[in-house]
Every structure is written in structure tokens, then in C-alpha cells.
Amino acid sequence: MADIWDGPPDVADGSRPFPGGAPLPYVPQGLVRYRGIRISPRLQGYLQRLDDYAAHIRARIHWTSGYRTELEQEELQLRYESGDPSVPFEPLPYELSKHRTGDAADGETFPREATKTIGAYAIHIGLGWDSREPWHFELPGRGYP
Numbered sequence: 001m002a003d004i005w006d007g008p009p010d011v012a013d014g015s016r017p018f019p020g021g022a023p024l025p026y027v028p029q030g031l032v033r034y035r036g037i038r039i040s041p042r043l044q045g046y047l048q049r050l051d052d053y054a055a056h057i058r059a060r061i062h063w064t065s066g067y068r069t070e071l072e073q074e075e076l077q078l079r080y081e082s083g084d085p086s087v088p089f090e091p092l093p094y095e096l097s098k099h100r101t102g103d104a105a106d107g108e109t110f111p112r113e114a115t116k117t118i119g120a121y122a123i124h125i126g127l128g129w130d131s132r133e134p135w136h137f138e139l140p141g142r143g144y145p
């Protein structure tokens with residue numbers, strides 16, 4: 001292994017180590033602001049369609065989280081471990097979370113009764129959605145290039 005850093009990683013999964021052995025942090029490029037959160041440009045059109053659909057059925061989605069830094073994910077993990085009811089599920093490891101790339105967004109649906117309808121629409125347009133984690137919407141696939 002070279003003992004000097006000679007450029008950005010070949011792949012975006014951070015697998016290429018620094019000379020000291022720590023993984024090179026993955027920093028997503030080109031995040032965009034969308035209704036108070038930061039997301040990847042690829043996710044933006046999907047969220048816009050969800051919001052348009054929500055408006056159509058007289059509901060709305062309050063977006064609370066998109067891209068997260070590793071520190072923000074660690075804070076979420078600590079809140080989960082301390083029993084914070086607003087974090088009912090253990091967060092994925094940062095490396096596996098699509099919040100790491102801005103390819104996932106969390107949003108609360110109002111009224112609550114519309115949550116499953118909006119989730120079904122999310123699946124219909126090609127997003128990943130699961131009724132056990134109804135606030136979470138993500139792009140399919142690996143989630144990063």
C-alpha cells in the first residue's frame with residue numbers, strides 16, 4: 001500500500017484506506033436542499049412526487065431528515081440506546097444507511113391515517129418503503145454510485 005494519499009477513492013464506498021488505516025470518509029457531492037432537509041439530486045424528484053400526491057389526497061409530509069453526517073448517525077444511535085421514543089428502531093450502521101448519501105429521507109405524514117396510502121404510492125413510483133418504518137423513504141439499490 002502506498003504511504004501517501006494520492007487522490008480520491010476509486011469507489012464511493014470508502015473502502016480505500018488512508019495510509020493510517022482509517023477508511024476514507026464518503027462525502028456525497030451535489031446535495032440539494034429540499035423543504036428543510038438535504039438530499040441527493042436523484043431523490044428530489046421522488047420527494048416532489050410524494051408531496052404532490054400527498055397534497056392531492058389532502059395530506060402533507062413534514063420532512064425531518066435526509067443526508068446525515070456520521071456524527072448525526074452516532075447521535076441517533078445514542079438516542080436509541082437511551083430509550084428515546086422518537087427513535088423506535090436501531091439505526092443501520094452508517095456504512096449501510098442511505099442517509100449517508102442523501103438517498104433516503106424521513107418524513108411524518110399528517111394526518112397519520114394517510115401514511116399507508118402515501119407509502120403505497122412511494123412503492124408505486126419506485127421508492128423503497130416498509131410499513132414497519134413508515135417515515136422512511138429511500139432510493140432502491142445500493143444507494144450510492
Ligand SMILES: [Zn+2]
Nearest residue numbers: 104105106136
Ligand atoms: Zn430514515
